Amino acid sequence: MKRIVCLISGRGSNLESILNTAESERWATEVPARVVAVISNRADAAGLAVAAAHGVPTSVIEQQRFASREAFDARLADAIEAHQPDVVVLAGFMRVLGSGFVARFAGRLINIHPSLLPAFPGLATHRQALAAGVRVHGATVHFVASEVDGGAIIAQAAIAVLADDGEESLAARVLSREHLLLPRCVRWLCEGRVALRDGRTVVGDLPSGALALLV
Ligand code: GAR
Secondary structure, rough: OOEEEEEEEOOOOHHHHHHHHHHOOOHHHHHEEEEEEEOOOOOOOOOHHHHHHHHOEEEEEHHHHOOOHHHHHHHHHHHHHOOOEEEEEEEOOOOOOOOOEEEEOOEEEEEEOOOOOOOOOOOOOOHHHHHOOOOOOEEEEEEOOOOOOOOOOEEEEEEEEEOOOOHHHHHHHHHHHHHHHHHHHHHHHHHHHHHEEEEEEEOOOOOOOOOOEOO
């Protein structure tokens, strides 16, 4: 049984997509994996209630209670490690993690970011995309490296930017793709179909094209 730990900071819709998929009959029979814990760096994260509704244990580790970023990272890493995870998912975790933390979980730690990386790292990605005038936008799941929103790309989902799109409409369409993309990547990592080797994603037994979601 593969053990998944999810880290969140807010709404938790990506967490919910993982939980719903992992609880589906198909996963239950095909993928021996489950979410064993959800950890938030904010006590007010709505995603904590999402986890609780699915019967998943939660905890909160707030950075402001720690004297330094290293101390926070170390406490968070210990809390995650206590659950002996095979996969750690940053599912809307809005805090940069230090290189020590990233090294400790290398190959097990993935993030979802709402842009087609390497375009538009950081915040306000949909605003950045509209300002740049791109015609295609989307989301990326990648292994976490110490640079912000960096690391080997696993898979991407793309959508068309429409003439009348604003930040909200664009965000909503990208989010709906995130909810398809992230559970798939979690599953592939649990199954060993994708892995990190020498800083690059290696892909095993997957249909060609599976890593690009174009719907
Ligand atoms: C998602 O859009 C996710 O891609 C983004 O935060 C949102 C969380 O929503 N993550 C980042 O921007 C990380 N750089 P959720 O809490 O509803 O899943």
